[in-house]
Amino acid sequence: xxxxxxxxxxxxxxxxxxxxxxxxxxxxxxxxxxxxxxxxxxxxxxxxxxxxxxxxxxxxxxxxxxxxxxxxxxxxxxxxxxxxxxxxxxxxxxxxxxxxxxxxxxxxxxxxxxxxxxxxxxxxxxxxxxxxxxxxxxxxxxxxxxxxxxxxxxxxxxxxxxxxxxxxxxxxxxxxxxxxxxxxxxxxxxxxxxxxxxxxxxxxxxxxxxxxxxxxxxxxxxxxxxxxxxxxxxxxxxxxxxxxxxxxxxxxxxxxxxxxxxxxxxxxxxxxxxxxxxxxxxxxxxxxxxxxxxxxxxxxxxxxxxxxxxxxxxxxxxxxxxxxxxxxxxxxxxxxxxxxxxxxxxxxxxxxxxxxxxxxxxxxxxxxxxxxxxxxxxxxxxxxxxxxxxxxxxxxxxxxxxxxxxxxxxxxxxxxxxxxxxxxxxxxxxxxxxxxxxxxxxxxxxxxxxxxxxxxxxxxxxxxxxxxxxxxxxxxxxxxxxxxxxxxxxxxxxxxxxxxxxxxxxxxxxxxxxxxxxxxxxxxxxxxxxxxxxxxxxxxxxxxxxxxxxxxxxxxxxxxxxxxxxxxxxxxxxxxxxxxxxxxxxxxxxxxxxxxxxxxxxxxx
Amino acid sequence: xxxxxxxxxxxxxxxxxxxxxxxxxxxxxxxxxxxxxxxxxxxxxxxxxxxxxxxxxxxxxxxxxxxxxxxxxxxxxxxxxxxxxxxxxxxxxxxxxxxxxxxxxxxxxxxxxxxxxxxxxxxxxxxxxxxxxxxxxxxxxxxxxxxxxxxxxxxxxxxxxxxxxxxxxxxxxxxxxxxxxxxxxxxxxxxxxxxxxxxxxxxxxxxxxxxxxxxxxxxxxxxxxxxxx
Numbered sequence: 001x002x003x004x005x006x007x008x009x010x011x012x013x014x015x016x017x018x019x020x021x022x023x024x025x026x027x028x029x030x031x032x033x034x035x036x037x038x039x040x041x042x043x044x045x046x047x048x049x050x051x052x053x054x055x056x057x058x059x060x061x062x063x064x065x066x067x068x069x070x071x072x073x074x075x076x077x078x079x080x081x082x083x084x085x086x087x088x089x090x091x092x093x094x095x096x097x098x099x100x101x102x103x104x105x106x107x108x109x110x111x112x113x114x115x116x117x118x119x120x121x122x123x124x125x126x127x128x129x130x131x132x133x134x135x136x137x138x139x140x141x142x143x144x145x146x147x148x149x150x151x152x153x154x155x156x157x158x159x160x161x162x163x164x165x166x167x168x169x170x171x172x173x174x175x176x177x178x179x180x181x182x183x184x185x186x187x188x189x190x191x192x193x194x195x196x197x198x199x200x201x202x203x204x205x206x207x208x209x210x211x212x213x214x215x216x217x218x219x220x221x222x223x224x225x226x227x228x229x230x231x232x233x234x235x236x237x238x239x240x241x242x243x244x245x246x247x248x249x250x251x252x253x254x255x256x257x258x259x260x261x262x263x264x265x266x267x268x269x270x271x272x273x274x275x276x277x278x279x280x281x282x283x284x285x286x287x288x289x290x291x292x293x294x295x296x297x298x299x300x301x302x303x304x305x306x307x308x309x310x311x312x313x314x315x316x317x318x319x320x321x322x323x324x325x326x327x328x329x330x331x332x333x334x335x336x337x338x339x340x341x342x343x344x345x346x347x348x349x350x351x352x353x354x355x356x357x358x359x360x361x362x363x364x365x366x367x368x369x370x371x372x373x374x375x376x377x378x379x380x381x382x383x384x385x386x387x388x389x390x391x392x393x394x395x396x397x398x399x400x401x402x403x404x405x406x407x408x409x410x411x412x413x414x415x416x417x418x419x420x421x422x423x424x425x426x427x428x429x430x431x432x433x434x435x436x437x438x439x440x441x442x443x444x445x446x447x448x449x450x451x452x453x454x455x456x457x458x459x460x461x462x463x464x465x466x467x468x469x470x471x472x473x474x475x476x477x478x479x480x481x482x483x484x485x486x487x488x489x490x491x492x493x494x495x496x497x498x499x500x501x502x503x504x505x506x507x508x509x510x511x512x513x514x515x516x517x518x519x520x521x522x523x524x525x526x527x528x529x530x531x532x533x534x535x536x537x538x539x540x541x542x543x544x545x546x547x548x549x550x551x552x553x554x555x556x557x558x559x560x561x562x563x564x565x566x567x568x569x570x571x572x573x574x575x576x577x578x579x580x581x582x583x584x585x586x587x588x589x590x591x592x593x594x595x596x597x598x599x600x601x602x603x604x605x
Numbered sequence: 606x607x608x609x610x611x612x613x614x615x616x617x618x619x620x621x622x623x624x625x626x627x628x629x630x631x632x633x634x635x636x637x638x639x640x641x642x643x644x645x646x647x648x649x650x651x652x653x654x655x656x657x658x659x660x661x662x663x664x665x666x667x668x669x670x671x672x673x674x675x676x677x678x679x680x681x682x683x684x685x686x687x688x689x690x691x692x693x694x695x696x697x698x699x700x701x702x703x704x705x706x707x708x709x710x711x712x713x714x715x716x717x718x719x720x721x722x723x724x725x726x727x728x729x730x731x732x733x734x735x736x737x738x739x740x741x742x743x744x745x746x747x748x749x750x751x752x753x754x755x756x757x758x759x760x761x762x763x764x765x766x767x768x769x770x771x772x773x774x775x776x777x778x779x780x781x782x783x784x785x786x787x788x789x790x791x792x793x794x795x796x797x798x799x800x801x802x803x804x805x806x807x808x809x810x811x812x813x814x815x816x817x818x819x820x821x822x823x824x825x826x827x828x829x830x831x832x833x834x
Contacts, residue, residue, distance in 0.1 A: 289686040289707035294619045296708045297626055328708055351826035360782075386826055391797065 022222075023215045030211040031204060038200030045196055050189040054144065057160055057185060064101035065178050069164040071098040072176050076110075076168050107149055107179040112172070125149060127161065127177065135163035135175045147179065158182040221249045225256055237264040277342045281335060288331060292324075299324050326462070333464040337447070340471040347390050347475050349500040354385040354394070354425055358418050361398035365406060374406045375413040385420040388500040393472040397480065398427065400465040401492045405431040408490070421508035426495040428509045436484025444482050445470040469494075477501060483511045608722050610634045611652035613643045613669060614684065615661055623656070626711045632718075640664025644672050652679065654718055659685045659696055667699045674700030678761035680721035684709075697802035702763040703789060704799075720790030721763070733772040735831045736820040742811055744772055753811055763788065764807045771821060771831040780828040804829055 017024055075093045079086065093099060094108040109125050111132065126147060134141035141163050148156040162178040224241055231239040240260060241253040303321045306314040339345050362376050369376045398416075405414040409431035417428045436444070443449050448463040466480075473480035476496045484490035495507040610632045614620045620636050627634040637646035641663035647655065655673060659666035670681055683696045683704035696704060702721055705714050731746040743752040746769055751758045760768065766788045771779060779787075781797040789799060804823075808815040822832050 290616045290619055293684075293708040294616070294622045297619075297622045297711045300711050301626065301629075353826065 023219050026215045027211050031208045034204045034207050042196040042200055046193040049192045053185040065162040068099045068101050069176050073166045105181055109177045111175045135165050139165045158186055232260055278344050281338045296324055330462045333462050336468050349388045349390050351386050351388050352391050355380040365402050369406050372406050373411050374409050377415045379417040385425050387425045387496055387498045397469040397472050397494055400469045401429040405429045408433040419508040423498050424495055424504055424508055426507045426509040428491055428493045430491040430513050432489035435486045435488050436490050437486055441482040481511050607631055607633045608653040610654050611650050612636045612656045614658040630715050640669045643669045647673055655681045657681055657683050659683055670699040670701055682717055735772045735775055740819055742820055758810050767803055775831040775833045778824045778827050778830045
């Protein structure tokens with residue numbers, strides 16, 4: 001048994017077909033508009049023809065009616081009132097040739113005027129009151145009307161009726177009507193209408209067919225083009241359209257193919273370039289590393305025998321050794337960066353417990369920390385924090401962040417904290433060193449960027465570590481962000497999704513550290529970093545910059561007079577304090593807008 | 606006894622420098638500069654360990670590695686300028702036991718070689734059995750033989766060490782880092798791909814279906830353990 005589709009789904013199908021098929025739309029519109037046009041045309045022409053025929057009939061019979069009614073008036077004048085044979089006399093008058101005229105089809109009727117009370121036995125034939133009234137009022141009237149004149153007259157049909165009022169001496173006012181049947185006129189008009197209707201329908205159908213073929217002619221190449229474009233975008237770069245003829249559609253196909261060819265050439269060229277770049281990276285890697293290995297081994301050999309050497313040569317051996325280390329590090333990181341640039345870096349993600357990972361990274365930098373006199377504190381939750389990460393890359397990020405913190409902490413403790421929340425894990429590395437100046441939160445991730453070029457470097461950082469870390473984080477679909485305030489240290493936060501490929505919405509840890517003290521004299525405001533609600537760190541997401549108040553520029557400090565010794569707190573206007581606080585809050589680094597930090601003058605309070 | 610080392614490297618300066626370092630560390634090095642002659646040199650020198658550059662003229666290092674592995678289980682340490690996953694994994698899969706990335710420190714290289722050469726000095730008689738009933742793996746540690754349902758299986762020394770490490774403590778889960786330390790002798794955790802590739806190689810030899818291992822089981826997110834009956 002066939003299931004009949006529900007009307008709702010039928011309607012939905014029709015709607016979808018209407019939306020999706022240009023052809024259907026064009027055909028429907030053409031049929032509807034041409035159908036309406038033909039219908040109007042038929043009605044107008046039918047009406048015009050009928051009118052024309054009726055007018056001709058009217059013209060030809062008007063004189064007959066005039067002459068006949070005059071003759072009838074004369075004959076009726078002979079009839080006296082109360083004549084017992086009134087009806088037969090009237091009949092004979094109405095049948096006399098001088099009254100009837102030549103047309104045998106005509107029917108005559110004599111009716112008393114509506115005002116005539118004396119004649120009430122003349123038969124009524126159902127003429128409209130409108131007509132009899134008009135005859136009474138104006139003496140003469142004509143109308144087309146449908147009447148049934150009794151048996152033998154062919155039932156109810158259209159008549160052309162002329163009526164004339166005759167004022168008779170004995171009979172009083174009577175109305176004489178000539179009723180001409182309009183059969184032939186109606187027939188002719190019907191014939192014309194039918195002809196118009198048939199040709200109209202045929203015309204509309206033909207038009208529909210023509211439109212169907214024309215649209216198909218246009219639409220099918222467009223559909224082919226759409227399909228081909230789809231395939232092209234799916235990577236089938238050698239897909240082309242068939243070009244036939246020299247018309248517009250052929251031109252479309254030809255230019256489409258040209259586009260596809262250019263596209264293919266460009267893509268292949270880019271692929272070639274990328275391949276070359278990778279080959280180059282790989283070759284440079286090999287070519288540089290082999291001689292470097294020899295140099296390294298030779299330097300090691302010399303370095304190990306430095307006690308036996310002349311002090312100057314021994315020192316040279318030491319320098320050679322340390323600079324080789326630096327050179328190696330730099331080369332390795334350059335190659336890593338170029339791998340990212342070539343799009344050759346791949347994520348090798350597997351579930352890993354981040355707690356031991358963090359602890360291992362810290363352990364490995366213990367010796368560096370001890371040398372710098374820095375205490376590294378680790379805060380890892382008791383429960384395992386498992387996330388799908390590329391262990392090698394996350395280790396590298398942690399190494400970079402912790403090493404960086406140790407280098408810049410100036411002997412103060414460094415805190416490494418790990419936390420997880422639904423769908424995300426985060427590590428923050430906090431130091432209490434010189435901190436970051438306004439705008440530096442973004443710059444730290446730039447290649448070869450240095451906080452202060454004039455400052456002597458303590459460790460052999462290459463200037464590429466944080467850039468590589470940022471790339472590593474991005475490869476995870478994670479975030480690497482920085483926060484800092486001058487004199488208050490800095491905090492870096494790495495957030496990675498728990499499952500590789502998931503999108504991050506928030507981080508389990510705050511970017512602005514909890515121990516950060518904004519200027520205490522500032523009026524507390526609802527969004528201030530210290531009095532922030534629990535969800536503050538969510539609002540600090542770089543992907544939701546809308547909730548952030550506009551950051552003032554650093555020129556605030558230039559405008560403010562410094563007032564050392566005096567009670568600078570009260571001297572400062574409330575507005576300036578609020579600005580300072582706002583500036584402090586907006587030290588959050590993000591990749592969207594330039595962040596601004598508090599100047600040292602503001603934080604000392 | 607001084608260990609014989611075959612150095613397969615096309616860079617004359619590096620080869621000479623390696624010679625100086627290896628001799629000073631008490632090895633007996635011999636050299637070959639291209640892949641075509643590497644196998645012949647190997648047969649002639651019968652080294653205790655091979656240092657193999659992956660990029661060689663003639664025959665590629667990967668092919669040399671396969672050819673040597675087909676003949677002997679001698680430890681092979683790759684010298685590679687590439688640290689990309691593909692290159693390293695390809696090298697390990699072709700049979701290398703370990704690798705060092707150029708530029709390496711001489712001490713690092715020597716430590717890697719010593720770790721691969723250190724073996725079987727003070728082995729007490731020990732017979733280990735792992736695997737489910739239908740696929741019993743019996744390991745005779747001092748005799749360096751492995752029997753699978755009574756048939757001998759040829760394992761390289763490294764594969765043998767890996768299997769013994771797992772079999773000595775069945776049911777205990779070993780992280781890749783612990784295995785790297787116990788089997789490869791890395792004091793600091795290094796590249797865990799080494800473990801992954803060698804576990805694959807080992808499974809290919811002792812598992813009926815390496816895709817669904819029964820003897821060496823993966824513990825997702827942690828590491829590996831030996832399966833028992």
